[in-house]
Amino acid sequence: MTEYNKLFSNSARESLWKRYIKDIPDDGYFLTLSCILGALYPGSECMVPKVYELFGLNWGTNPKPESGWTCCSGIAYHGDIMPIEGTLLTVARLWSLTQEMGFDAITMSCVTSFGIHCECKDLYEQEPGLKEKIDRLLKQSCGREFEIPKHILHISDVYYRYRNQLRDNFMKYQLIEKKTGRPLNVVDHVGCHYSKLFPEEHSLGGSEYCEVLSGMGAAWGGKEIDYPERRHCCGMGFRQCMISPNRGATMASVHKKMKSMDSFQPDLIITNCPGCQVFLDKEQWAIYEITGEKYFIPVVTYQELAGLLLGWDPYRTVGIQFHAVPVEPLLDKIGIPYDDSESWLGVADRQIY
Amino acid sequence: MKNFDLKNQAFPGQNETAVNYSSKFRNNNKDTKNRPPWFQRDFNLSKRDGEKIREHLDNLTNDEIMGLYYEMREVKEKWDKGYYYPNIQILFGTPFEREKDRREQQIWSEKYGQENEIVEWYKEAKERSCVWWLENHIIARHALSASGCMSCGACTALCPAAEFFDYNPRIIMETVQEKNEDEIIQLLKLDTIWYCFQCGSCKPKCPRGNNPFGMISSLRQLSQIKGYHVYSVRGRQQYAARHLWGGNLWNRAFTLYFRDIAVETHRDFGPRHEISFNHKEEYFRRVGASPDMDGSLSSRKVHPKTLYEVRRLWEAGGALYLWKLIEDAAKKQADELDITIDEYHDKVKTEG
Numbered sequence: 001m002t003e004y005n006k007l008f009s010n011s012a013r014e015s016l017w018k019r020y021i022k023d024i025p026d027d028g029y030f031l032t033l034s035c036i037l038g039a040l041y042p043g044s045e046c047m048v049p050k051v052y053e054l055f056g057l058n059w060g061t062n063p064k065p066e067s068g069w070t071c072c073s074g075i076a077y078h079g080d081i082m083p084i085e086g087t088l089l090t091v092a093r094l095w096s097l098t099q100e101m102g103f104d105a106i107t108m109s110c111v112t113s114f115g116i117h118c119e120c121k122d123l124y125e126q127e128p129g130l131k132e133k134i135d136r137l138l139k140q141s142c143g144r145e146f147e148i149p150k151h152i153l154h155i156s157d158v159y160y161r162y163r164n165q166l167r168d169n170f171m172k173y174q175l176i177e178k179k180t181g182r183p184l185n186v187v188d189h190v191g192c193h194y195s196k197l198f199p200e201e202h203s204l205g206g207s208e209y210c211e212v213l214s215g216m217g218a219a220w221g222g223k224e225i226d227y228p229e230r231r232h233c234c235g236m237g238f239r240q241c242m243i244s245p246n247r248g249a250t251m252a253s254v255h256k257k258m259k260s261m262d263s264f265q266p267d268l269i270i271t272n273c274p275g276c277q278v279f280l281d282k283e284q285w286a287i288y289e290i291t292g293e294k295y296f297i298p299v300v301t302y303q304e305l306a307g308l309l310l311g312w313d314p315y316r317t318v319g320i321q322f323h324a325v326p327v328e329p330l331l332d333k334i335g336i337p338y339d340d341s342e343s344w345l346g347v348a349d350r351q352i353y
Numbered sequence: 354m355k356n357f358d359l360k361n362q363a364f365p366g367q368n369e370t371a372v373n374y375s376s377k378f379r380n381n382n383k384d385t386k387n388r389p390p391w392f393q394r395d396f397n398l399s400k401r402d403g404e405k406i407r408e409h410l411d412n413l414t415n416d417e418i419m420g421l422y423y424e425m426r427e428v429k430e431k432w433d434k435g436y437y438y439p440n441i442q443i444l445f446g447t448p449f450e451r452e453k454d455r456r457e458q459q460i461w462s463e464k465y466g467q468e469n470e471i472v473e474w475y476k477e478a479k480e481r482s483c484v485w486w487l488e489n490h491i492i493a494r495h496a497l498s499a500s501g502c503m504s505c506g507a508c509t510a511l512c513p514a515a516e517f518f519d520y521n522p523r524i525i526m527e528t529v530q531e532k533n534e535d536e537i538i539q540l541l542k543l544d545t546i547w548y549c550f551q552c553g554s555c556k557p558k559c560p561r562g563n564n565p566f567g568m569i570s571s572l573r574q575l576s577q578i579k580g581y582h583v584y585s586v587r588g589r590q591q592y593a594a595r596h597l598w599g600g601n602l603w604n605r606a607f608t609l610y611f612r613d614i615a616v617e618t619h620r621d622f623g624p625r626h627e628i629s630f631n632h633k634e635e636y637f638r639r640v641g642a643s644p645d646m647d648g649s650l651s652s653r654k655v656h657p658k659t660l661y662e663v664r665r666l667w668e669a670g671g672a673l674y675l676w677k678l679i680e681d682a683a684k685k686q687a688d689e690l691d692i693t694i695d696e697y698h699d700k701v702k703t704e705g
Contacts, residue, residue, distance in 0.1 A: 033651045046641035086672040089669060093663065193552075207557045239590065240550055246590075247621065
């Protein structure tokens with residue numbers, strides 16, 4: 001076979017994959033958080049600074065006590081109550097705060113936020129004069145100036161960057177069944193707005209072979225599961241999940257994914273998108289009530305998984321009590337100790353339930 | 354009307370009534386049944402108390418309603434090495450907060466909205482044709498490439514919404530491309546444009562580099578600018594969205610507030626959600642969050658100066674103008690149906 005007729009050219013393949021490799025700086029992260037994750041799984045977000053501090057990283061979230069990060073307005077934009085100019089300005093303010101702190105990387109725990117930041121960057125690059133217009137409006141409205149940051153990173157990018165160091169230096173457990181030594185079957189569910197909007201520029205591995213979560217799962221001892229509906233949306237859909245009568249579409253999407261992955265016997269699902277985390281977890285209960293099908297596969301964020309493998313307290317630090325599907329069976333498999341009588345304690349371990 | 358100190362959200366010369374009003378609730382947060390109807394979030398509430406709510410709120414002056422609101426909101430008490438704001442949970446998502454937002458946003462638009470170039474553009478768009486919008490709106494222009502849509506259907510084949518709804522992004526892209534004004538108007542009045550999940554699965558698959566979900570987003574904006582959204586059940590839900598996400602942004606600087614996922618409206622979340630929700634602030638605090646507290650992570654009470662900055666940006670970015678259009682269209686339809694605006698809110702939030 002001549003070089004011309006080969007199905008794949010190695011050099012071409014290498015150059016193709018280079019398009020999907022992302023530059024992740026080691027340090028200097030401006031941290032913005034998520035409306036959804038903070039409202040439902042607060043432990044996930046509270047653990048991010050703890051992980052950064054394991055490595056002694058330079059990070060920040062508020063340049064001044066009275067002037068801090070806010071929502072990026074992404075849900076409002078995709079929920080169609082915010083014009084794009086309002087979102088461009090909100091994001092420009094966050095970029096301004098990043099520069100005020102002296103950082104050139106903005107990180108966010110929300111995947112829609114990540115998509116919105118990338119969308120804004122793309123619009124500035126494609127639309128002549130837009131940057132000048134938003135510059136002017138930002139200055140007039142709150143006296144700020146901004147530049148497009150060098151790096152737009154999802155916090156899962158940062159965890160991916162440090163996945164091996166976390167395992168080698170800090171983790172007490174691996175994704176291995178304690179009794180048998182079997183690697184646990186890990187399903188990854190990457191948020192659509194991480195991998196599908198700008199797959200070449202901003203997603204580790206692109207949209208088809210996104211590596212950000214499966215890379216963490218593999219590094220921490222698990223076995224990657226590929227299943228037919230792996231890249232299917234969770235159905236969160238903004239207005240679909242948040243306006244109650246529309247939520248059937250969300251349930252149906254989760255049901256489709258569950259049916260598709262079930263025969264591969266997953267031990268856990270990892271997510272990096274707050275919306276996906278909520279509905280893959282919570283709707284398993286609704287599916288059980290409606291159809292009688294008991295999937296009950298634990299769904300954890302990458303922050304929670306890291307926290308559990310680091311040996312942090314499952315209830316006091318990680319917050320597994322916030323899950324609809326109990327995470328305790330996963331802890332049993334790995335051999336992580338826990339005392340379930342502590343699950344519903346309040347502040348200062350006060351018994352409230 | 355008195356001049357509010359918008360920057361610090363303080364209300365000069367707060368009257369005695371306001372003080373008594375808020376202190377009545379300070380130690381009574383859990384006792385929701387004894388609250389007046391304008392401080393309740395029960396979906397059947399408006400049917401029972403619609404007239405009573407309107408009578409009370411319509412009789413409050415702007416000074417009174419904003420004075421009461423901020424007086425209550427800024428009440429704080431020491432809790433677990435910090436300050437906790439117990440009244441935020443009383444105020445959020447209530448007819449009272451919605452009425453305060455309507456009036457306050459009107460004041461903001463009058464004070465800061467003069468010669469706003471973004472609002473002027475949207476005002477012009479309202480008067481122009483739909484085809485003009487598609488040729489000029491930044492998102493619409495970037496959503497359809499110069500080579501156009503070849504109607505291959507790749508977007509529809511993998512669309513998760515098309516699987517469950519009467520929704521076909523290929524046909525929508527075709528309609529847009531045809532530039533037939535009447536057909537576009539008809540499309541904007543239908544439920545179909547509101548079915549999209551906005552997941553973006555279509556974007557990387559389009560062989561022509563088009564962005565169907567971006568186009569849908571632009572069409573939805575246009576539908577609201579023109580007031581066509583109220584013709585469809587899914588479209589008029591935007592009135593509830595404007596107060597859910599818009600209310601959270603305007604008052605708390607987040608699109609989702611951690612108390613929004615009430616047990617009554619989220620039965621599908623299962624029995625563990627009920628346990629967790631009923632003592633949410635205790636569980637949140639235990640893992641290190643700042644629920645309705647000063648702090649730097651999620652669920653914190655955002656500092657008034659931060660809130661002021663983002664409010665200015667949303668006004669400059671045209672959000673207040675869009676919210677006013679949604680508000681006016683809802684009021685008009687509520688009047689036609691002979692129901693109050695609070696009843697209309699509950700109707701659109703629960704129908705479909």
